[in-house]
Amino acid sequence: MTMDMTPRWELPLLFAGQAQKEMFHNEALTRIDMLLHGQVQSADLGEPPATPSAGECWIVGADASGEWVGREGMVACWTEGGWRFASAMAGLALWVVDRGHAMHHDGAVWRSGACRPDGLYVNDARVVGERMGAIGNPSGGLVIDGQARGAIDAILNILRTHGLIAA
Secondary structure (H helix, E strand, O other): OOOOEOOOOOOEOOOOOOOOHHHHHHHHHHHHHHHOOOEEOOOOOOOOOOOOOOOOEEEOOOOOOHHHOOOOOOEEEEEOOEEEEEOOOOOOEEEEOOOOEEEEEOOOOEEEOOEEOOEEEEOOEEEEOOOEOOOOOOOOOOOOOHHHHHHHHHHHHHHHHOOOEOO
């Protein structure tokens, strides 16, 4: 069985005696350019933009229309030769400009990255937000509970050590 493209990213292969090898080579370079250290403008559009610039890419959103019909979830890149599409594979990560964070494909769907401008997320729930101001250690008071103060000091120390609150 002869393969005419690579199994993962469908890059066209060259063969001895093949006519117009430059076309196949250029197509492979175009696909590499759209996926290597990739950046997309958005992951929310279902309709192709009216005036894309060469090299700009998008993750095709739901309810795709126009030239994107049936391409939901694929990476669409505008080139001098028109739209090029690549199917997403598990592990593909792309920076999404309008979201300000990366998204990755898990093999089934695109997911937002854990590190976002407003915090750290696990399963799309923010678990760590922006660093808050300093909290003073307990002091004073009429009744001193050494164990409670020790526990509070230990909690504050851990939060400061991990950078979650200022020192």
